[in-house]
Amino acid sequence: xxxxxxxxxxxxxxxxxxxxxxxxxxxxxxxxxxxxxxxxxxxxxxxxxxxxxxxxxxxxxxxxxxxxxxxxxxxxxxxxxxxxxxxxxxxxxxxxxxxxxxxxxxxxxxxxxxxxxxxxxxxxxxxxxxxxxxxxxxxxxxxxxxxxxxxxxxxxxxxxxxxxxxxxxxxxxxxxxxxxxxxxxxxxxxxxxxxxxxxxxxxxxxxxxxxxxxxxxxxxxxxxxxxxxxxxxxxxxxxxxxxxxxxxxxxxxxxxxxxxxxxxxxxxxxxxxxxxxxxxxxxxxxxxxxxxxxxxxxxxxxxxxxxxxxxxxxxxxxxxxxxxxxxxxxxxxxxxxxxxxxxxxxxxxxxxxxxxxxxxxxxxxxxxxxxxxxxxxxxxxxxxxxxxxxxxxxxxxxxxxxxxxxxxxxxxxxxxxxxxxxxxxxxxxxxxxxxxxxx
Amino acid sequence: xxxxxxxxxxxxxxxxxxxxxxxxxxxxxxxxxxxxxxxxxxxxxxxxxxxxxxxxxxxxxxxxxxxxxxxxxxxxxxxxxxxxxxxxxxxxxxxxxxxxxxxxxxxxxxxxxxxxxxxxxxxxxxxxxxxxxxxxxxxxxxxxxxxxxxxxxxxxxxxxxxxxxxxxxxxxxxxxxxxxxxxxxxxxxxxxxxxxxxxxxxxxxxxxxxxxxxxxxxxxxxxxxxxxxxxxxxxxxxxxxxxxxxxxxxxxxxxxxxxxxxxxxxxxxxxxxxxxxxxxxxxxxxxxxxxxxxxxxxxxxxxxxxxxxxxxxxxxxxxxxxxxxxxxxxxxxxxxxxxxxxxxxxxxxxxxxxxxxxxxxxxxxxxxxxxxxxxxxxxxxxxxxxxxxxxxxxxxxxxxxxxxxxxxxxxxxxxxxxxxxxxxxxxxxxxxxxxxxxx
Numbered sequence: 001x002x003x004x005x006x007x008x009x010x011x012x013x014x015x016x017x018x019x020x021x022x023x024x025x026x027x028x029x030x031x032x033x034x035x036x037x038x039x040x041x042x043x044x045x046x047x048x049x050x051x052x053x054x055x056x057x058x059x060x061x062x063x064x065x066x067x068x069x070x071x072x073x074x075x076x077x078x079x080x081x082x083x084x085x086x087x088x089x090x091x092x093x094x095x096x097x098x099x100x101x102x103x104x105x106x107x108x109x110x111x112x113x114x115x116x117x118x119x120x121x122x123x124x125x126x127x128x129x130x131x132x133x134x135x136x137x138x139x140x141x142x143x144x145x146x147x148x149x150x151x152x153x154x155x156x157x158x159x160x161x162x163x164x165x166x167x168x169x170x171x172x173x174x175x176x177x178x179x180x181x182x183x184x185x186x187x188x189x190x191x192x193x194x195x196x197x198x199x200x201x202x203x204x205x206x207x208x209x210x211x212x213x214x215x216x217x218x219x220x221x222x223x224x225x226x227x228x229x230x231x232x233x234x235x236x237x238x239x240x241x242x243x244x245x246x247x248x249x250x251x252x253x254x255x256x257x258x259x260x261x262x263x264x265x266x267x268x269x270x271x272x273x274x275x276x277x278x279x280x281x282x283x284x285x286x287x288x289x290x291x292x293x294x295x296x297x298x299x300x301x302x303x304x305x306x307x308x309x310x311x312x313x314x315x316x317x318x319x320x321x322x323x324x325x326x327x328x329x330x331x332x333x334x335x336x337x338x339x340x341x342x343x344x345x346x347x348x349x350x351x352x353x354x355x356x357x358x359x360x361x362x363x364x365x366x367x368x369x370x371x372x373x374x375x376x377x378x379x380x381x382x383x384x385x386x387x388x389x390x391x392x393x394x395x396x397x398x399x400x401x402x403x404x405x406x407x408x409x410x411x412x413x414x415x416x417x418x419x420x421x422x423x424x425x426x427x428x429x430x431x432x433x434x435x436x437x438x439x
Numbered sequence: 440x441x442x443x444x445x446x447x448x449x450x451x452x453x454x455x456x457x458x459x460x461x462x463x464x465x466x467x468x469x470x471x472x473x474x475x476x477x478x479x480x481x482x483x484x485x486x487x488x489x490x491x492x493x494x495x496x497x498x499x500x501x502x503x504x505x506x507x508x509x510x511x512x513x514x515x516x517x518x519x520x521x522x523x524x525x526x527x528x529x530x531x532x533x534x535x536x537x538x539x540x541x542x543x544x545x546x547x548x549x550x551x552x553x554x555x556x557x558x559x560x561x562x563x564x565x566x567x568x569x570x571x572x573x574x575x576x577x578x579x580x581x582x583x584x585x586x587x588x589x590x591x592x593x594x595x596x597x598x599x600x601x602x603x604x605x606x607x608x609x610x611x612x613x614x615x616x617x618x619x620x621x622x623x624x625x626x627x628x629x630x631x632x633x634x635x636x637x638x639x640x641x642x643x644x645x646x647x648x649x650x651x652x653x654x655x656x657x658x659x660x661x662x663x664x665x666x667x668x669x670x671x672x673x674x675x676x677x678x679x680x681x682x683x684x685x686x687x688x689x690x691x692x693x694x695x696x697x698x699x700x701x702x703x704x705x706x707x708x709x710x711x712x713x714x715x716x717x718x719x720x721x722x723x724x725x726x727x728x729x730x731x732x733x734x735x736x737x738x739x740x741x742x743x744x745x746x747x748x749x750x751x752x753x754x755x756x757x758x759x760x761x762x763x764x765x766x767x768x769x770x771x772x773x774x775x776x777x778x779x780x781x782x783x784x785x786x787x788x789x790x791x792x793x794x795x796x797x798x799x800x801x802x803x804x805x806x807x808x809x810x811x812x813x814x815x816x817x818x819x820x821x822x823x824x825x826x827x828x829x830x831x832x833x834x835x836x837x838x839x840x841x842x843x844x845x846x847x848x849x850x851x852x853x854x855x856x857x858x859x860x861x862x863x864x865x866x867x868x869x870x871x872x873x874x875x876x877x878x
Contacts, residue, residue, distance in 0.1 A: 020643030
């Protein structure tokens with residue numbers, strides 16, 4: 001009946017969630033014989049969004065099962081042929097295609113910085129190009145949200161955050177937003193599909209429409225308390241907030257769970273609300289603030305008597321940075337099916353990359369992250385901490401932590417940042433990842 | 440084999456793509472007996488994004504089929520019960536739930552302004568609250584993209600635009616981006632699922648990885664031309680752009696379809712490329728520019744010898760405004776199953792709305808849009824043009840134009856804007872929609 005936690009939706013085939021040129025390139029590789037040549041692809045970000053000190057990797061737990069299911073059915077292949085995207089030899093290649101390679105990855109919820117090799121894909125040239133668009137769609141979207149959500153969660157400290165931005169983004173993106181905001185430290189979401197598919201705790205009580213639909217605010221509160229109990233959250237600002245609070249306590253009693261304020265100057269409104277609630281004896285009733293909340297507002301409201309926040313638009317749109325600008329690059333390729341890998345890198349203009357497969361490691365000082373480096377070998381210095389985990393081996397997922405473990409990993413990773421890197425104030429990336437010493 | 444054009448994906452049930460509080464409110468309405476009371480809900484934007492002169496409505500053609508399929512299966516209902524979201528009476532209500540109401544809407548691709556009643560939903564209170572989140576997810580996302588894409592298409596004029604932002608947004612949002620960018624005037628997309636599901640023309644040739652994967656650029660171009668023919672587009676900036684152009688013409692001949700430039704100062708690069716192509720005799724070879732293109736860059740490059748643009752990040756993220764900030768409000772409700780509708784509106788703080796169902800109309804002067812107004816009756820002045828169409832009647836879609844018709848409607852709507860409103864420069868909304876005279 002209930003799906004196991006963090007089960008991705010399995011009904012949509014991901015094979016065509018890709019750019020035509022991936023199939024066009026594959027067609028050339030099949031035609032010129034290089035589709036089976038060994039290759040290494042790498043996903044990384046050249047930079048963080050302006051002013052951000054760190055990024056948080058999101059989406060790996062959604063991506064890996066989609067890679068397992070990345071196939072093409074007969075109808076899709078017929079369509080690709082009819083559209084002239086592929087030729088008959090490529091159709092033959094796709095008929096039994098599935099990704100059979102190996103993937104190393106940063107764990108979901110971990111930090112990343114400019115140059116961090118967050119995903120390293122060892123496969124054939126044909127396999128590697130086919131995955132590009134899907135890898136980037138998932139990692140760029142989910143990492144943008146995770147990175148914004150982590151800043152909000154860090155700013156909020158012990159005050160719980162509810163993700164409620166579903167209405168501000170694509171209906172399926174909304175589910176991914178809810179999932180990854182939870183990874184980054186949000187307490188819950190309004191999105192029911194995220195609850196069902198991924199096990200994210202869901203919350204929600206009522207909108208202004210609920211009050212308006214009744215003949216009076218008192219009637220609305222009575223109806224809600226009757227259905228939900230006095231522990232519910234009553235939305236008190238439909239007509240007049242002071243009267244709304246008086247009505248709320250009159251209906252629910254001093255055991256009322258919480259009130260929600262969704263308009264006005266939130267510091268002033270919360271201060272007045274706290275005073276009135278205390279006067280009325282509802283000293284245990286919590287105050288939840290919603291309406292244009294983000295990491296900056298949360299920081300500014302640090303001294304206001306607010307017990308929790310609902311965050312909508314700003315988390316669902318990455319707080320000004322809705323995509324993480326990761327790229328996926330070929331970094332090594334062999335010139336024969338059994339040939340040696342040669343590092344490759346595009347060199348024109350400012351887009352310089354380092355070729356070759358990379359192994360990342362970190363250094364810490366008393367628990368604080370002091371450096372992140374990569375080597376182009378397999379080994380890292382003895383005192384360093386490796387970052388990557390084996391995610392895929394021989395075409396199968398070998399890394400599938402449950403969502404609570406991913407969330408705990410994220411919290412632990414954020415705790416390694418020094419105070420200035422955890423600040424919401426604009427600043428440079430805490431680190432830039434470059435080639436370091438080998439062991 | 441091929442799906443008919445603009446067929447939405449039918450495999451994901453939309454019932455749980457919603458906020459928990461919609462189900463919580465429904466539970467109260469079922470409990471207090473008001474779930475069957477007649478109601479009117481309206482979707483509209485209070486404002487446009489800062490500096491925007493107009494909005495373009497996107498997503499209606501995706502939304503209406505999802506409303507038809509908005510149901511809850513036995514597993515979903517059991518999950519909602521187990522999670523404590525609903526009670527048994529509400530479970531009973533949901534078992535045979537489907538939306539049975541009427542919807543009037545602005546046609547997809549049409550313009551909207553602050554106050555435009557883009558969607559008017561006449562139904563029961565229970566039906567109306569259940570739809571809120573899905574309506575807003577689809578309209579906010581798709582309208583944000585349509586509005587940004589239209590500005591780019593207007594700026595580009597006769598130069599075709601390719602939508603290629605799939606890797607910068609959620610993998611399913613990417614399909615919606617491709618669909619609605621086409622509605623707004625883009626010529627094609629890189630996204631194959633958008634081609635298959637919605638009939639959007641797809642294009643794509645090769646990435647830098649393709650060149651890097653070969654032992655030389657010449658080898659890569661040979662492979663591509665062999666597979667794709669000389670009409671293909673060769674990406675010439677992997678190593679050195681001038682040499683890349685020479686290699687491209689040497690391999691493909693002067694009949695080469697196009698070159699693509701993805702880096703550097705695009706005006707300088709395009710000017711040098713045009714000169715060299717002409718020198719080499721490839722006078723018919725087109726130049727496509729990609730890399731951080733948006734409506735401002737397109738405007739700045741108006742005099743450059745560029746024949747078309749590929750637009751990625753900026754269209755997929757709404758060019759700085761990834762959501763359209765539409766809201767969905769209860770505007771009228773009856774206090775009994777057969778009672779009369781009373782207008783309602785929230786009045787606290789600055790969020791003032793006009794209650795009651797609205798009929799929108801426009802005035803034109805010599806084809807130029809001069810005003811948009813609404814009445815709270817059914818009739819509009821004789822000389823005015825009604826805006827809304829009947830979209831849903833008795834729970835069934837009665838408005839399902841094909842995507843080419845939607846695209847033509849958008850082009851016609853954009854053509855009614857005066858020149859200053861079509862400018863990409865920041866300015867106020869061309870119109871604000873308020874109550875006007877009735878006929």
